[in-house]
Amino acid sequence: MARYVFITGGVVSSLGKGLASAALGALLQARGYTVRLRKLDPYLNVDPGTMSPTQHGEVFVTDDGAETDLDLGHYERFTGRPTSKADNITTGRIYRDIIAKERRGDYLGATVQVIPHVTDAIKEFVRDGNESYDFVLVEIGGTVGDIEGLPFFEAIRQLGNDLPRGDAIYIHLTLLPFIPSAGELKTKPTQHSVKELRSIGIQPDILLCRCDRPIPPEERRKLGLFCNVRETAVIEARDVDTIYEVPEAYHREGLDTEVLRAFGIEPAGAPDLSRWREVTRRVRHPEGEVTIAIVGKYTGLKDAYKSLYEALVHGGVANTVKVNVDWIESEIFEREDPAPFLEHVHGILVPGGFGQRGAEGKIRAATFARERKVPYFGICFGMQMAVIEAARNLAGVGDANSTEFGPTSEPIVGLMTEWTRGNALESRSAEGDLGGTMRLGAYDARLKGGSKVADIYGSQDISERHRHRYEVNTDYRERLEARGLVFSGMSPDGLLPEIVEYADHPWFVGVQFHPELKSRPFEPHPLFASFVEAALHQSRLV
Numbered sequence: 001m002a003r004y005v006f007i008t009g010g011v012v013s014s015l016g017k018g019l020a021s022a023a024l025g026a027l028l029q030a031r032g033y034t035v036r037l038r039k040l041d042p043y044l045n046v047d048p049g050t051m052s053p054t055q056h057g058e059v060f061v062t063d064d065g066a067e068t069d070l071d072l073g074h075y076e077r078f079t080g081r082p083t084s085k086a087d088n089i090t091t092g093r094i095y096r097d098i099i100a101k102e103r104r105g106d107y108l109g110a111t112v113q114v115i116p117h118v119t120d121a122i123k124e125f126v127r128d129g130n131e132s133y134d135f136v137l138v139e140i141g142g143t144v145g146d147i148e149g150l151p152f153f154e155a156i157r158q159l160g161n162d163l164p165r166g167d168a169i170y171i172h173l174t175l176l177p178f179i180p181s182a183g184e185l186k187t188k189p190t191q192h193s194v195k196e197l198r199s200i201g202i203q204p205d206i207l208l209c210r211c212d213r214p215i216p217p218e219e220r221r222k223l224g225l226f227c228n229v230r231e232t233a234v235i236e237a238r239d240v241d242t243i244y245e246v247p248e249a250y251h252r253e254g255l256d257t258e259v260l261r262a263f264g265i266e267p268a269g270a271p272d273l274s275r276w277r278e279v280t281r282r283v284r285h286p287e288g289e290v291t292i293a294i295v296g297k298y299t300g301l302k303d304a305y306k307s308l309y310e311a312l313v314h315g316g317v318a319n320t321v322k323v324n325v326d327w328i329e330s331e332i333f334e335r336e337d338p339a340p341f342l343e344h345v346h347g348i349l350v351p352g353g354f355g356q357r358g359a360e361g362k363i364r365a366a367t368f369a370r371e372r373k374v375p376y377f378g379i380c381f382g383m384q385m386a387v388i389e390a391a392r393n394l395a396g397v398g399d400a401n402s403t404e405f406g407p408t409s410e411p412i413v414g415l416m417t418e419w420t421r422g423n424a425l426e427s428r429s430a431e432g433d434l435g436g437t438m439r440l441g442a443y444d445a446r447l448k449g450g451s452k453v454a455d456i457y458g459s460q461d462i463s464e465r466h467r468h469r470y471e472v473n474t475d476y477r478e479r480l481e482a483r484g485l486v487f488s489g490m491s492p493d494g495l496l497p498e499i500v501e502y503a504d505h506p507w508f509v510g511v512q513f514h515p516e517l518k519s520r521p522f523e524p525h526p527l528f529a530s531f532v533e534a535a536l537h538q539s540r541l542v
């Protein structure tokens with residue numbers, strides 16, 4: 001039987017609840033337990049797929065094609081367990097299903113209500129499919145007190161009684177702000193937050209307190225006393241310099257021990273954290289450094305490129321170098337010469353993106369990388385822009401463009417209207433819904449023998465996660481290949497371009513998928529490891 005850990009947040013948002021949950025998952029794993037992490041999101045969107053990356057951060061895509069919250073990325077990176085559709089749910093999805101049932105008449109005349117219908121649906125979701133896990137960690141998005149979060153808090157409160165006694169615990173993540181004029185870490189916001197939680201019937205077993213300095217014994221005592229928590233269960237969660245230090249830092253503060261004790265399990269020995277130590281050692285003691293320019297359009301919010309940034313860190317770990325990132329708004333290159341911005345960098349990465357704004361700037365970045373022989377990594381949109389660049393500047397297709405930006409006489413990149421997933425045909429039209437209709441999730445690709453990417457992957461058959469609506473138009477393939485842009489990866493049916501590369505460039509690769517979603521600290525993605533290695537070579541040249 002799975003045991004449940006419910007993780008809630010208080011005081012302010014952005015405390016790193018997802019990371020804290022992922023780190024606890026890693027700690028339990030390091031003690032030999034099997035864990036599953038899941039996220040409940042109280043917003044009304046059916047999934048985050050249609051939300052702006054600058055508001056909500058990256059949309060993380062699972063193998064089975066769900067567009068999910070970026071915390072699932074933390075879960076995968078910290079536990080290595082691939083997440084799925086079934087690991088993230090939103091209020092929107094719950095209501096959508098309930099309303100569909102109501103219209104079918106499934107409720108047989110009942111008045112459909114938040115309690116019990118919505119809360120039952122949440123509980124059913126939380127308990128489903130957990131048979132093979134020792135621990136299920138369930139993170140509730142938002143902070144306690146949010147109106148939209150109430151049904152979720154109510155559902156997890158009920159679960160505390162539905163589950164066998166002792167099979168569920170509650171962790172509350174809060175902030176202890178330091179007030180300079182008082183020279184103290186303040187406990188009052190946490191006291192209020194726990195009061196709020198208790199008013200809806202949830203008594204936390206453990207407090208995880210984010211702070212920027214040690215919690216003095218007096219404050220710890222106060223927190224225990226006023227929040228009705230054992231003093232040893234007040235866990236200091238201090239800021240650390242790398243996120244991969246978090247599991248070890250939390251272990252030192254006793255988090256895993258307290259969690260096990262809360263379940264009545266006496267911890268045996270210590271968790272094996274050697275691989276975490278190795279990663280943090282490499283992050284802290286690099287043998288060199290490289291600078292990568294990320295030329296994107298959501299650079300204002302770093303969370304918009306969460307997995308991408310982490311994959312670059314992993315590429316650094318693979319090469320034991322530090323990766324510095326220069327974040328550059330691509331629109332700048334529409335007004336200014338890219339050279340002064342890019343001359344000193346060792347690699348240029350154009351990430352995924354949507355819409356016309358900034359596209360021309362990305363094309364200029366690709367021109368610069370191609371002509372100056374600077375390593376270039378184009379991901380999804382970044383690949384599409386690199387192909388448009390080649391068409392315009394090498395193949396003489398001056399009007400080359402993407403239909404994403406409007407009608408064009410030279411659709412180098414066009415709307416995908418049909419493709420196959422396994423044996424099923426997927427069809428789309430320009431008038432269709434935007435939500436959940438892209439080419440999403442894991443698809444196989446076949447790599448060309450002798451290509452750079454086949455060498456990097458060490459295989460000709462790969463599977464990567466996708467999230468796009470447009471594709472490179474194979475009508476132009478011959479003309480582009482004649483000018484040196486090789487289509488080195490295709491869908492298994494040979495219809496959809498998956499990877500392009502230049503044979504006569506040190507490292508210029510464009511991929512239609514999102515390799516960053518599958519990179520992990522212990523298994524850096526081969527493309528990121530190779531890109532950082534190429535950047536390292538470049539750094540010796542400039």
Ligand code: GLN
Pocket residue numbers: 351352353354355379380381382404467468469470471
């Ligand atoms: N906007 C492009 C498309 O839909 C690229 C998407 C992306 O970069 N994820 O095809």
